[in-house]
Amino acid sequence: MKTLILSTAVLALSAGLAMAQTVRMGTEGAYPPYNFINDAGEIDGFERELGDELCARAELTCEWVTNEWDSIIPNLVSGNYDTIIAGMSINDERDEVIDFTQDYIPPATSSYVALSEDADLSGVIAAQTSTLQSQYISESDATLLEYATADEIIVALKNGEADAVFFDTDYLMPIVEESGGELMFLGETVTLGRGTGMGIRESDGELKDKFDAAITSMKDDGTLNTMLIKWFGEGTDTY
Amino acid sequence: MFSFCTDPSVLAAPAWFACYLTTGKLMLFYASFGTVLLLLAITAPVALAFGFAGAAAARSRVTPLSWLGKIYIAMVRGVPDIVFFLFFVIALDQGLEYLRHKVKCPEWDEPIRQGSDFIVCAAAKLPLSTSPQAWHEVYGFSLAVLTFSIVFGAFAANVLFGAMRAVPRAQLETAEAYGMTHRQTFWRILVPQMWVYALPGLSNLWMVLIKATPLLFLLGVEDIVYWARELGGAKTARFTDYPHADWRVWYFLALLIFYLAFTRVSEIVLDRIMARLTHGQATAAGEAQRKAAA
Secondary structure, rough: HHHHHHHHHHHHHHHHHHHEEEEEEEEEEEEEEOOEEOOOOEEEEEHHHHHHHHHHHHEEEEEEEOOOOHHHHHHHHHHOEEEEOOOOOOOHHHOOOOOOOOEEEEOOEEEEEEEOOOOOOOOOOEEOOOOHHHHHHHHHEEEEEEEEOHHHHHHHHHHOOOEEEEEEEEHHHHHHHHHHOOOOOEEEEOOOOOOOOHHHEEOHHHHHHHHHHHHHHHHOOOOHHHHHHHHHHOOOOOO | OOOHHHHOOOHHHHHHEEEEEEEHHHHHHHHHHHHHHHHHHHHHHHHHHHHHHHHHHHHHOOOHHHHHHHHHHHHHHHOEEEHHHHHHHHHHHHHHHHHHHHOOOOOOOOOEEEEEEEEHHHHHOOOOOOOOOOHHHHHHHHHHHHHHHHHHHHHHHHHHEEEEEEEHHHHHHHHHHHHOOOHHHHHHHHHHHHHHHHHHHHHHHHHHHHHHHHHHHHHOOOEEEEEEEHOOOOOOOOOOOOOOOOHHHHHHHHHHHHHHHHHHHHHHHHHHHHHHOOOOOHHHHHHHHHHHHH
C-alpha cells in the first residue's frame, strides 16, 4: 500500500513536471493601455489580459517579467524570457532577428499631437527610440528627436523642445482627451507596420504555433474584439 | 492600505498622499532601496577580497601569479564599466549555460548558436525557466554582485598594491632582521600597517560604488532609479487611481537626498575608521595623534 501511494505520488509529480511548461512573458510595463504597472505594482493592461487568456488556451503556465524597451529583443534572443508581448509592431527589420505570431492588434494608426493648430509638422518631431514612428520621421523631412520612453516625448512637447510628437494613436488618445484642450491631434493619421504580434525566438517554432492557434481561436469566437474594445475604446479597429 | 483609500479622487491632499504613498507600487520603490543597500553590503567585502587577492598576486615573487594579478588590474581598470557590465554578464551567463549544457545534455546535436539565438537544452538554462520569478531575480542579483565585485576589486587591488608599497621599508627590514619568514612579514607587519595608506583610496572607491548602483538596471535588477523614473512619469486617470503630472523632478530629488545622506554617513564612519587606524602608526597623522594625547 505504501509503495502504491509513493509510486502514485511520483507519477503525479513527474506528470506535473512534464505538463507545466513555464513560459516567461517579457513586456515593457510603461506603455498604457498596452501594458503598464498598476497601483498594486503588478503588470496590467490589454496585453496582460490577452496574454493570460492566450496562456490559458494554450495550456501554458505563464510568468510575467519587465524589461527595458531598448534591450527587449536582445534579451529575448539570449533566453532571459520566451516571448515579447509589448505592443511591438511586426516589421521586416525585426522579423530578421526574431519571429512573430500572427497579429493580435490590427495595423495601428499613428498621429501627430501638438500644442497648437499652427505647429510645424516638418519641424522638430519627438518619437520613441526604435519604433516604427521614429523610423517614419527619420525618413521624412522633419527633424527627429528621440526619447527612450513614450512618457518623455509628451514631456518634451509640453516643454517646447519639440514642435509635435508622432506616436501611436491609441497611446495618445487618453492623454489628449485628459489634457483639457492643451494638446490636440494635427494632420493626417498614418498607418504603419503590419499589426502588433508577439515576438518569439526563431528557433522556438513550437511555441509560436501554440500562440498562433490560441490567437486564432480568440479571433474566431470574438473574445479578442471584446478585449480590444474594452481597452482601446469603441472606435478602435477590430477583426 | 487604509480603509478610506477606496476612492482617492475625493480625498483631500494629506489623505490622498497617505493612500498614494502606501500603494503596492510605492512599496516596490521602498523595497528597491533595500536591494541597493543589500548590494552594497555584499559587494563591498567581496570586492575588498578580490582587491586583496589581486594586490597580493601582483606583488608575488612567483612570476605567472604576479602577471595574473597585474593583468587583472590593468584589464578591468582599462575597460569602461558600462561595457564591462554589458559584455561580462552576458558572457558569464552564456558561459555557465554552455558548461551545464555540455554536462547535462551530451546527446544534443543541434548547434548552440543559431543565427542570433543562443540555444541550450531546457535542463541547462540558468535558472531553469520553470523556477519561480524569485529565483530569476536572485540569479540576476548575484550576477550583479559578482560583476560589481570584479570591477571594484580591480580598483581596490591597485589601491592596496600601492598601500603595500607605502609601508616604510625599514619596518620590513626590521622584521627580516628578527628572522621572520616572508609570509610572517607579510601577515604580521605589512598587512596591519598598510590599511592606513589604503583607506583614502578605498573610501573613494566606496563613494564611487554607492553612486554606481544605478548601473543595476542594466543587469535587469529594478533599482531605485528605475522606480523613480517609472513612478515619476505623468499618469492619466484611466489607468491609475492616483493620476498626477510629471513628478520625476520630485522623485529624483528624493534620490538625491538619499544619496547625499548616505555618502555623508559613510564619510563620518570612514573618518572614525581612519582615526582608529592612524593610532600608533609611523605617519604624520599618527604622530599628531600621539602629541595631542600627550
